[in-house]
Amino acid sequence: MNYTFDFTPIFxxxxxxxxxxWATVYISAISMALGLVFGIVLTALRMAPLAPLRAFAIGYIELVRNTPFLVQVFFIYFGMPELGLRLNAMEAAILTMTLNCSAYIAEIVRSGVESIRPGQIEAGKxxxxxxPDVYRFIVFRPAIRAVYPSLCSQFVLMMLNTSLVASISAQELTYAAQMIDNRTFRSFEVYFVLGAIYLVLSQLFSVGLSMIGRVYFSYPTK
Structure with missing residues (x-):
């Protein structure tokens, strides 16, 4: 092997x-927040007494969970302008990730809600x-606490999925690496460093989410 490793152009x-x-963190953070809100709304619709609401939530969740994320990105960015909705690459990335994440979060939160015993709700009443207070303090908060580790894993996975929005030229981390590769032709070094950065970001997200969990979802101690 005559290849000479040179990381200088990358550094x-x-x-x-x-x-x-920074763009990756920005996209991920906004999508996480919006995805959690919409996911909780979908959970409520999924468990609503009205059949049309349940059907809408189930249909949406199944549609999102059973189509590739990259296809969803292309549909939002290239397909929606035909219907009059024109978004730039960053807006399309955030919207797609929010819609995608909310479907997965809805199912995670639903599993937590179903773990709440009916007697607890009756006791609250x-x-x-x-x-609203019953659902806030007795249903959703304990439910999210119960499934918080799964939510954290989903959030980290979503952050890693931001690499796919480089396909629509959203200027996040993978897009930046592709630009450097095109200039330097140092593919091994570029993507080695890219993988290392994603590994660091994953660890930072995991630590940050763990700290948030300890602040908002830990049980009080005496």
């Missing part, structure tokens, strides 16, 4: 990689709590 382009990493 010289650290600014472009840093911008891409007996204590005089309003219906």
């Amino acid at each position: 010289q382009a650290w600014g472009l990689l840093a911008q891409g990493a 007996a204590l005089g709590l309003s219906t």
Whole structure:
């Protein structure tokens, strides 16, 4: 093997990689927040007493979970303009990731909600709590606490999936790496460093989400 490894051109382009990493974190954070909100809404619709609402939620969840994420990205970015919705690459990336993530989160949260015993809800009502407070404090908060590790895994996976939005030229980390590769022709070094950065980001997301869980979902201690 006569190949000579040279990481110098990649490290010289650290600014472009840093911008891409920040864009990845930005896209992921917004999509996580919106996906969690929409996922909880979908869970409520999925368990609603009205059949049309349940049918809508089930249909949406099945559609998203059984189609490739890359196809969803292309549909939002290239297909929706035919219906009059024109988004730039970053907006399309955030919208697609939010819609995709919400379907998975809905099923995760639903499993947590189903673990709540009916007697707990009845006890909350007996204590005089309003219906919104019952669902807030007795249903959704304990449910999210129960499935929080699964949510964290889904969030990290979603962050890694941002690499696919480079296909529509969203200027995140993988897109930045592709630009450097096109300039330097150092594919091994570029994608080796790219993988290392994603590994670091995954660990940082895991630690950050774990800290959030300890603050908001841990049981109080005396």
